[in-house]
Amino acid sequence: MTITGYRITAALIFIFGILLGCFVFLSERPSDSFLARFPFKLGLDLSGGTHLLYKADISTLPEEDRSDSFNALRDVIERRINIFGVSEPVVQTEVHSDEAGNPEGRLIIELPGVTEINEAIQLIGATPVLEFKVETEEFEKIRAKLEQNSGTSTPIENPETLYVSTGLTGEHLTSAQIQFNTVTGEPLVVLNFNDEGKKLFAKITEDNIGKTVAIFLDGSPITTPYVREAITTGQAQIEGQFTPEYARELVGSLNAGALPIPISLLSTQTIGASLGDEAVAKGLKAGIVGLLFVSLFMVVWYRLPGFLAVVSLTFYMVLVLSLFKLIPVTLTAAGIAGFILSIGIAVDANILIFERLKEELFETKKMDEAIDNGFSRAWFSIRDANLTSILSAVILFWFGTGVIKGFALTLTIGIIVSMLSAIVVTKIFIKALGLGEKTNRIVSLMGSGFR
Amino acid sequence: MYILHYRKFFYIISGALVAGSFLAILMWGIPLGIDFKGGSLLEIEYVNTRPDIQIIKSRIASLDLGNVLIQETGERGILLRAKEITEEVHQEVLVTLSDKGKEPISEKRFTSIGPVIGKELQEKALISIVLVVILIIVYIAFTFRHVSKPINSWTYGLIAVLALVHDVTIPTGVFAFLGKFSTGEVDTLFVTALLTILGLSVNDSIVVFDRIRENLRLRIGKTFEETVGISLRQTITRSINTSLTIIIVLFAIYFFGPESTKHFSLVLIIGLIVGAYSSIFIASPLLVDIAKRLKK
Numbered sequence: 051m052t053i054t055g056y057r058i059t060a061a062l063i064f065i066f067g068i069l070l071g072c073f074v075f076l077s078e079r080p081s082d083s084f085l086a087r088f089p090f091k092l093g094l095d096l097s098g099g100t101h102l103l104y105k106a107d108i109s110t111l112p113e114e115d116r117s118d119s120f121n122a123l124r125d126v127i128e129r130r131i132n133i134f135g136v137s138e139p140v141v142q143t144e145v146h147s148d149e150a151g152n153p154e155g156r157l158i159i160e161l162p163g164v165t166e167i168n169e170a171i172q173l174i175g176a177t178p179v180l181e182f183k184v185e186t187e188e189f190e191k192i193r194a195k196l197e198q199n200s201g202t203s204t205p206i207e208n209p210e211t212l213y214v215s216t217g218l219t220g221e222h223l224t225s226a227q228i229q230f231n232t233v234t235g236e237p238l239v240v241l242n243f244n245d246e247g248k249k250l251f252a253k254i255t256e257d258n259i260g261k262t263v264a265i266f267l268d269g270s271p272i273t274t275p276y277v278r279e280a281i282t283t284g285q286a287q288i289e290g291q292f293t294p295e296y297a298r299e300l301v302g303s304l305n306a307g308a309l310p311i312p313i314s315l316l317s318t319q320t321i322g323a324s325l326g327d328e329a330v331a332k333g334l335k336a337g338i339v340g341l342l343f344v345s346l347f348m349v350v351w352y353r354l355p356g357f358l359a360v361v362s363l364t365f366y367m368v369l370v371l372s373l374f375k376l377i378p379v380t381l382t383a384a385g386i387a388g389f390i391l392s393i394g395i396a397v398d399a400n401i402l403i404f405e406r407l408k409e410e411l412f413e414t415k416k417m418d419e420a421i422d423n424g425f426s427r428a429w430f431s432i433r434d435a436n437l438t439s440i441l442s443a444v445i446l447f448w449f450g451t452g453v454i455k456g457f458a459l460t461l462t463i464g465i466i467v468s469m470l471s472a473i474v475v476t477k478i479f480i481k482a483l484g485l486g487e488k489t490n491r492i493v494s495l496m497g498s499g500f501r
Numbered sequence: 502m503y504i505l506h507y508r509k510f511f512y513i514i515s516g517a518l519v520a521g522s523f524l525a526i527l528m529w530g531i532p533l534g535i536d537f538k539g540g541s542l543l544e545i546e547y548v549n550t551r552p553d554i555q556i557i558k559s560r561i562a563s564l565d566l567g568n569v570l571i572q573e574t575g576e577r578g579i580l581l582r583a584k585e586i587t588e589e590v591h592q593e594v595l596v597t598l599s600d601k602g603k604e605p606i607s608e609k610r611f612t613s614i615g616p617v618i619g620k621e622l623q624e625k626a627l628i629s630i631v632l633v634v635i636l637i638i639v640y641i642a643f644t645f646r647h648v649s650k651p652i653n654s655w656t657y658g659l660i661a662v663l664a665l666v667h668d669v670t671i672p673t674g675v676f677a678f679l680g681k682f683s684t685g686e687v688d689t690l691f692v693t694a695l696l697t698i699l700g701l702s703v704n705d706s707i708v709v710f711d712r713i714r715e716n717l718r719l720r721i722g723k724t725f726e727e728t729v730g731i732s733l734r735q736t737i738t739r740s741i742n743t744s745l746t747i748i749i750v751l752f753a754i755y756f757f758g759p760e761s762t763k764h765f766s767l768v769l770i771i772g773l774i775v776g777a778y779s780s781i782f783i784a785s786p787l788l789v790d791i792a793k794r795l796k797k
Contacts, residue, residue, distance in 0.1 A: 095761065103618065146621070165608065171588045317614040318588065325544075325609045329759035340753030344746050351742065384690060387754050387762040391769070394747035395701070401746070402708065405739040431711040434644055435704035441640065442633045442700030446693060449629040454693050461697070499738065 053484040060482035063365060063475060070368040077375060088375040093382035093456055096330050098323030099162040100170065104313040106143065106155030116145070120155065123313075127159065129270070130174055136161050157313055165320050180220030181266040182251070183213035184258050213264045213271070216254050222247025226301045231289070237297035239273075239288040248284030256280040273300065333386035340390050341367070348397055352404050354495040358479040359400040359472070366396050366471035370464055379463070385456030392464025395439070399472035402435075403428040408498060417488045425477050432473070436465050502730030504737075508786035515783050518775070519667055522674020525681075531673065532680025534688030537623050539616035541586045545598060546578040548605040554579070560597050564590070572684075578609065585613050626692040630669070633699045638662050641707070648714050651725050651792040660787050661706040664779040668702045669695045672771040685764060694768035701747065702776025705740045706784045712736050713788070726789045733785050744777035 051059075077085040094101055106123065108116055120143045131139045140160035145153050164170055189212035224247075227240045243251050254263060255277050264274045265288075275288045292300065345363070348356035370389065374381065407424030414420050443465070446458035485492050504511070535542055551557075554573060561569055561581070570582040579598075586594070591611060599606045638658035645654035672695070679685025712732040722728030751773070754766040 105617070167611075168588055168592055315588070315615075317618055318591075318611065319613075320608065320611040322607065322609040324607070329761060332757060332759040333762075336753045336756075336758035339757050340750035343749045343753065347746060347749060383759050383761045384693065384765065387758065387765060390750050390754055390758070391697070391747065394750035397746050398704070398743040401739050401742045405736075405742075409735070431708045434640075434707045434711065438637055438640060438703050438707065439697075439700035441636050442696045445629050445633050445636070446696050449625050449696070450689065450693065454689055457693055 051481070053482070056478055056481040057484075059478050063478065067365040067368055070372045074368055074371045074375065088378070090375060091378040091380045092326070092330070093380045093385065094160055094162060094319075095321050095382050096326040097162050098165060098321050098326045099160065100164050100167045100321075101317075101319040102159040102161075102167075102171065102174070102315065103317040104157040104159070104174075105316050106157050107312040107314070108145070108153060108155040116153075116155075123157065127157065127174060131159070131161065131170075136164055138162055156316075163323070165322055167318065167320055171315065171318070180223065182216050182218035182254065183264045183266055183271075184216055184254060185261050185264075186212055186214050188212060213266070216250065218247060218250045218254060222250060228294075228297050228301045229287075236289065237292050237294050239292070239297055239300055241286040241288070243284045243286075245284075248282070251284065251286060252280060252282040255286075329383045330386075333383060333390070337386070337390045337393070340393055344393055344397060348400070352401070352498045354483075355400070355404045355407065355476070355480060356498075358483075359397055359404070359476055361479060362400070362471045362475040363393065363396055365475055366468055367393070369471070370467050373463060373467070374460070379459055380456055381460070382456035384454065385460045388457040388460035389464060392461055392468060395465060396468030396472060398435070399428075399432045399469060400476055402432055403472070403476070404496075404498060407496065411488070411493055411496060415488055417485045417492070420488075421477070421480055421485075425473065429473070432469065436469055439465050502733055504733055504782055505726060505730050505786055505789060508782070508789070511782040511786065515667055515779065518674075519670050522670045522677070525674040525677040529677045529681040531677055531687050532685060533619075533623075534686035534691070535582070535612065535614050535619075536689050537619045537626075537687065539585050539614050539619040541583050541591075541611070541613040543581045543583075543591070543594065543611045544574065544578060544609040545581075545595070545606045546575070546609055548577075548607060551577045551579065552600075552604060557598065560600065561594070564593060564597060566590070566594070585615055587613075622689065626689075629692070629696060630699070633696055634662050634665060637665065637699065637703055641703075641710070645710065645714060648717065650717070652788065652795060656791055657710050657788070660784050660791070661703050661710070663787065664706055664776075664784040665699050665703060667779045667783065668698055668772050668776040671775045672698070672768045675771055676768070690762070690765040691768055694765050694772065697769060698772030698776060702744075702773060702780065705744060705777055705780030708740055708743070709733060709736050709780060709785050710788075713785070725792045729785050729789050733781065737781060740777060740781055744773050748773055 073085065073088075076083075077088045078090070080086065106120070108119070124141050124143055127141050128139070131141065139162070140158070142158040144156045144158070146156055159174065161167075161170060192212065222243050224242045224244050226242070229238045229240050230236065231238055258277045259279060260277065262274045262276055264271045273288055288300075341363075345360045348359050348363075350356070352359065370392070373379070374389075379385070403425055406428040407420060410420040410423045410427070411417075414423070440462055443458045443462040447455055447462075450458060485496075551573070554571060557579060558569075558571055561571065566583045566586065568583070572580040572582075574580045581594070581598075591613065595606070595608065596602070638655070638661070641658035641661050642654045645657045648654050648657070673687070676685045676687055676691065680687070709732055712735055713729055716722060716728050716732050722731050748770060751766045751770045754762055755770065758766065
């Protein structure tokens with residue numbers, strides 16, 4: 051590439067960097083604009099909230115049912131959490147091996163913004179409640195009214211108040227299955243009751259022909275089928291234009307209501323929002339102070355190339371912060387520390403290059419050759435050194451819980467991007483200067499330390 | 502090269518530091534945090550004024566929590582550590598601390614971890630550290646595979662790792678000391694810091710080894726000792742400076758960063774300082790000694 055080529059590339063990098071900087075800055079300002087859709091994603095320790103870890107007892111479950119039951123469990127928990135109106139809750143299930151090598155289920159729940167955990171824990175821990183309910187008299191009146199002004203279908207509000215319990219619950223259910231209508235191919239949900247349930251269900255259907263029966267799960271209706279005839283076989287079919295996915299989910303929920311996986315709390319963690327805000331503010335301050343001192347050191351010790359390294363470092367920072375927003379990476383206090391740490395690591399490649407460059411300047415007369423050799427000969431130690439750091443970051447990612455994963459991820463992204471900025475970007479900047487002849491003045495500008 | 506000349510002296514310093522660390526760990530034990538041993542931690546802040554710590558202690562004593570540690574934090578806060586407690590007990594503790602709501606409090610954080618998780622994490626931590634160490638030996642042995650005289654590439658890997666053991670033992674020893682006489686805990690973040698030290702501090706050793714490799718190829722230096730000495734002199738500035746920039750940002754995190762990463766940055770600072778020291782003053786001189794022993 052010619053000097054003009056390098057200058058154009060350097061200018062493009064500059065413009066790109068400024069655009070990224072604007073993106074990072076503008077997307078943090080509260081507004082309804084498109085950019086505001088890319089905020090930093092803060093972890094629980096910064097936003098405040100609750101992290102709950104449960105053991106799910108799957109020892110009695112046959113292996114083939116495990117994933118279905120887990121999915122059902124997750125659905126039930128998600129439904130219960132939704133009652134709280136938590137934004138972006140996390141519900142995860144995973145299977146571990148305990149010390150004896152037996153599988154052990156885990157349920158991880160994260161509730162951002164929730165710090166009053168007492169109620170949440172009680173609600174989550176309760177056995178799912180499946181109930182069959184029939185219409186109240188009031189409901190009949192409302193429906194009569196609705197039928198009068200037919201055509202204007204008003205949605206029924208608070209369905210909970212319009213149904214009354216019958217005494218038939220999940221305890222009476224032996225299993226639920228999914229079947230498909232042989233004619234229409236639509237999915238059906240088949241419920242099987244035990245003896246007592248059979249009697250109760252027969253009575254309920256007999257008394258309510260032409261009305262709806264509602265099946266409530268954890269206090270909210272999941273389906274309200276019409277009763278067409280009295281059912282005495284102890285088996286009920288629910289038809290209702292389900293998608294196969296919904297039907298499968300429903301069967302899972304019903305089975306969970308009948309046979310939940312018992313869960314027990316293993317650990318709780320709550321972080322108040324004030325602590326999180328403080329951590330963000332302090333993390334920002336530490337980052338700025340760290341950046342300033344590293345920049346100062348680089349400029350004082352490495353002079354002209356040091357200054358260019360600081361320019362690349364700034365480019366590196368806006369690039370990484372943009373990546374954090376776009377991927378998005380969940381930032382934790384440790385993750386922010388990882389990012390700040392990566393500022394210190396990012397200039398290391400430059401230090402190796404500049405030291406090498408100085409040596410090359412002693413050996414050769416041509417400026418360009420010295421620069422090329424400096425970069426290419428420093429590459430091996432940069433590669434080896436950074437690869438070991440990435441190795442340990444990958445292991446960290448495996449080792450860690452959420453907080454540590456955040457650190458490992460920010461560090462890895464930092465190391466990879468910094469190699470790019472230190473090697474490619476800094477080289478383009480140095481080349482763009484077009485230093486030309488090797489004069490004493492330039493050698494001293496490219497020098498370092500006390501000499 | 503003066504470093505090689507006085508290497509016995511540096512071995513003694515490092516030997517003493519490592520021995521002292523082991524002694525500290527044996528005498529006082531590793532102060533495990535609650536994420537490793539299970540237990541609970543509660544931090545609250547009194548909205549108005551904090552009652553006398555003795556009063557708080559006597560109130561808490563009425564609950565059956567076993568051994569409870571209560572510390573004052575900030576102007577109005579307290580930090581309470583106890584065994585693992587259930588949510589009901591947690592609520593009881595909050596009511597007791599606020600004297601049934603008469604002295605309003607705000608909860609800053611609460612953690613309760615069962616012993617099962619702790620055990621699992623301890624195992625995982627050990628596996629991670631061992632795995633990183635093995636991977637580093639293998640990686641160095643691989644990238645230095647063309648080097649065979651006077652010592653083979655596996656020896657470079659082993660020596661780099663010996664330096665790493667030195668680098669993680671000393672911070673652990675310091676924390677055993679801190680755990681006994683001040684506040685310091687070996688928690689998940691501590692292990693994270695150790696793993697990061699492993700990855701970072703080997704960098705300095707690699708830079709020197711890389712230069713030794715190059716100088717061996719160019720036949721610089723009459724003896725191996727001379728080659729190592731020249732390589733050390735050529736790379737010492739960059740070894741120090743690369744560690745220095747990282748230590749600068751770590752100090753920024755330590756002094757200005759959030760409370761939760763203070764100890765974390767301290768471990769890293771100690772680890773990187775002893776790491777830079779061991780790469781320069783221990784790892785490379787050891788190469789010379791091993792080469793000499795092999796010659797005999």
